[in-house]
Amino acid sequence: MSINIKLNNMDYRYEVYQIVSLFHSLEEITFSKIEEIKLSKIEKSFCIDIEEKFMEISGEGSTKNFEFNEEDIKKNQIKRYIYSYFSKLYSVELPWGTLIGIRPSKIALNLIKQGYSEEEIIEYFHHKFLVKENKVKLCINVAKHERNFINTNKNNISIYLGMPFCPTRCLYCSFTSNPISGNKSLVEPYIKALAKEIKELSHFIKLKDLNINTIYFGGGTPTAVCDTDFEYVMKNIYENLIRDFNVTEFTVECGRPDSITKAKLETMKSYLVDRISINPQTMNDNTLKIIGRNHSVEDVIDKFNMARNLGFDNINMDIILGLPGEKSKDVNHTLDVIKSIAPESITVHGLSVKRASKLYEDLKLKRIYEIASQDEITKMYDGTKVVAEGLGMSPYYMYRQKNMPCNMENVGYSVLGKECIYNMQIIEERQTIIALGADAVSKVVFLDENRIERFANIKDIGEYINRIDEIIEKKKALLETLYK
Numbered sequence: 001m002s003i004n005i006k007l008n009n010m011d012y013r014y015e016v017y018q019i020v021s022l023f024h025s026l027e028e029i030t031f032s033k034i035e036e037i038k039l040s041k042i043e044k045s046f047c048i049d050i051e052e053k054f055m056e057i058s059g060e061g062s063t064k065n066f067e068f069n070e071e072d073i074k075k076n077q078i079k080r081y082i083y084s085y086f087s088k089l090y091s092v093e094l095p096w097g098t099l100i101g102i103r104p105s106k107i108a109l110n111l112i113k114q115g116y117s118e119e120e121i122i123e124y125f126h127h128k129f130l131v132k133e134n135k136v137k138l139c140i141n142v143a144k145h146e147r148n149f150i151n152t153n154k155n156n157i158s159i160y161l162g163m164p165f166c167p168t169r170c171l172y173c174s175f176t177s178n179p180i181s182g183n184k185s186l187v188e189p190y191i192k193a194l195a196k197e198i199k200e201l202s203h204f205i206k207l208k209d210l211n212i213n214t215i216y217f218g219g220g221t222p223t224a225v226c227d228t229d230f231e232y233v234m235k236n237i238y239e240n241l242i243r244d245f246n247v248t249e250f251t252v253e254c255g256r257p258d259s260i261t262k263a264k265l266e267t268m269k270s271y272l273v274d275r276i277s278i279n280p281q282t283m284n285d286n287t288l289k290i291i292g293r294n295h296s297v298e299d300v301i302d303k304f305n306m307a308r309n310l311g312f313d314n315i316n317m318d319i320i321l322g323l324p325g326e327k328s329k330d331v332n333h334t335l336d337v338i339k340s341i342a343p344e345s346i347t348v349h350g351l352s353v354k355r356a357s358k359l360y361e362d363l364k365l366k367r368i369y370e371i372a373s374q375d376e377i378t379k380m381y382d383g384t385k386v387v388a389e390g391l392g393m394s395p396y397y398m399y400r401q402k403n404m405p406c407n408m409e410n411v412g413y414s415v416l417g418k419e420c421i422y423n424m425q426i427i428e429e430r431q432t433i434i435a436l437g438a439d440a441v442s443k444v445v446f447l448d449e450n451r452i453e454r455f456a457n458i459k460d461i462g463e464y465i466n467r468i469d470e471i472i473e474k475k476k477a478l479l480e481t482l483y484k
C-alpha cells in the first residue's frame with residue numbers, strides 16, 4: 001500500500017513525513033502539490049493545507065481544521081495536529097506521541113540538570129510531544145540511573161570491535177552480518193586486518209595517554225568464527241587493549257547460542273571478559289525457525305548453564321517483542337523461561353522493521369506474517385517490566401529506533417552493579433568511542449564544544465581488508481583533532 005500526501009507547502013514536508021510514517025511505517029509515502037492532478041492509482045490520499053494561521057487536513061472522509069497559536073513553534077504544532085488527526089482517524093494512541101528522537105532519556109536528563117521536578121518533566125513531554133506519562137517516567141528513571149555513569153573526562157574512551165559474520169542471517173536483520181558458510185574465505189584475512197587495526201590504534205591510545213573505560217565486542221556474531229580464529233582475535237584484544245590498561249568492563253556479545261562452545265567461553269575467561277550476552281530473542285522454537293535461527297530453546301538454556309558453570313556472573317539476554325506471529329502469551333512463555341534461569345540483565349527490543357531486512361520485503365510484498373497489535377505489544381512490554389522487577393532489575397538505559405510498529409522503545413534492565421556501562425556511554429554520547437572492524441562507526445566527542453565527529457569504516461569486508469591502512473590513517477587523523 002502507498003500513501004499520497006497532497007501538501008501545499010513543501011517547506012514542512014519533513015515534519016509531515018515524520019508523523020505520517022508513525023502510522024504508516026510499512027507503506028511508501030509520496031508527496032504532491034495540492035493543485036497537481038493525481039496521475040497514478042493511489043490507495044490512500046490525504047490533503048494537508050498549511051496556511052499562516054491555520055491548517056486543514058482531509059482524507060478518508062474526515063476533515064479537521066486546526067489554528068496555530070503564537071506561543072509555540074509552528075513546526076511542533078504541525079506535528080501535534082497531524083498526530084491528533086491520524087490518532088483519531090485510526091482510533092489509536094501511540095505511547096511516544098510525536099517524539100521521534102532515538103535518545104529520549106537525554107531530554108529528561110537535561111531537564112533534571114536544569115532543576116525541573118518530575119511533574120514538570122512529565123508536563124513538558126506531554127505538552128511538546130504528547131508522550132504518555134508511563135513513558136516519561138521511564139525516561140526519568142533511566143536518566144537518574146545514567147547520570148552516575150556519564151563521562152566528564154575527554155581522555156576516557158571506549159572501544160567497539162565488530163565481527164561481521166553470523167551463523168545465518170535473521171529475518172529482521174539489516175546489519176553487516178554475512179552468513180559465515182558462504183564467506184569462509186574472508187574470515188582469515190578479515191581477522192588479520194582487524195588485528196592490524198587493533199594494534200595500530202593501541203599504539204595511538206598509548207601515545208596519547210588515553211584511558212580505556214570499556215570494551216564491547218559485537219557484530220554480527222563474534223563467536224561465529226571457529227575456536228582457533230576466535231582465540232586469535234581475543235588474544236590480540238587482550239595484548240593490545242586490556243593488559244596495559246585499567247579496563248572497567250569487557251563485554252562480548254556471544255549472541256547466537258549455536259555459535260558458543262566451551263572452548264570459546266574458556267578463552268573469554270582467560271582474557272578477562274567479565275560480561276557476556278547470550279541472546280535467545282524468543283524462547284519459542286516455532287518462532288526461532290521463522291526468524292532464521294538454527295538453535296533451539298534447549299540450546300539457549302544449555303549454553304547459559306555452561307557459562308554459569310565456568311564462572312560467568314554477569315550474563316545478559318536479549319529478547320525481541322513483536323516477532324512475526326507472536327502474541328503476548330508467547331512472550332509470557334519466553335519470560336517464564338528467562339525468569340527460571342535468572343540472568344543479571346535483560347535487554348528488551350521492540351521489533352524494528354528495517355528496509356534492508358528480508359522481513360520488510362516480505363511484509364511489503366506478501367504480508368505473510370502477522371504483526372501484533374498495539375494492545376498486544378503493550379501487554380508484552382508490561383510483562384517484561386514485571387518479570388525484570390521480579391528479578392531485582394531496574395531500567396538503566398533505553399533508546400528508540402525508526403520503523404518500530406506500535407512506536408515503542410528498547411530498554412535495558414539490570415540488577416544493581418551489573419549494568420552495561422558501554423551501553424550508557426554510547427547512548428549519552430559523552431565519551432569518545434573508537435570503533436574497529438568493517439562498518440564500525442567511531443564517535444569522537446568534543447566535550448568542550450558539545451560536538452561529535454563520526455568516522456565510519458568501510459562496510460564491505462573485502463574493501464575493508466584491502467584498504468585497512470587507509471582506514472587506520474584517516475581515523476588517526478580525526479582523533480588527532482581532539483588529542484593533539
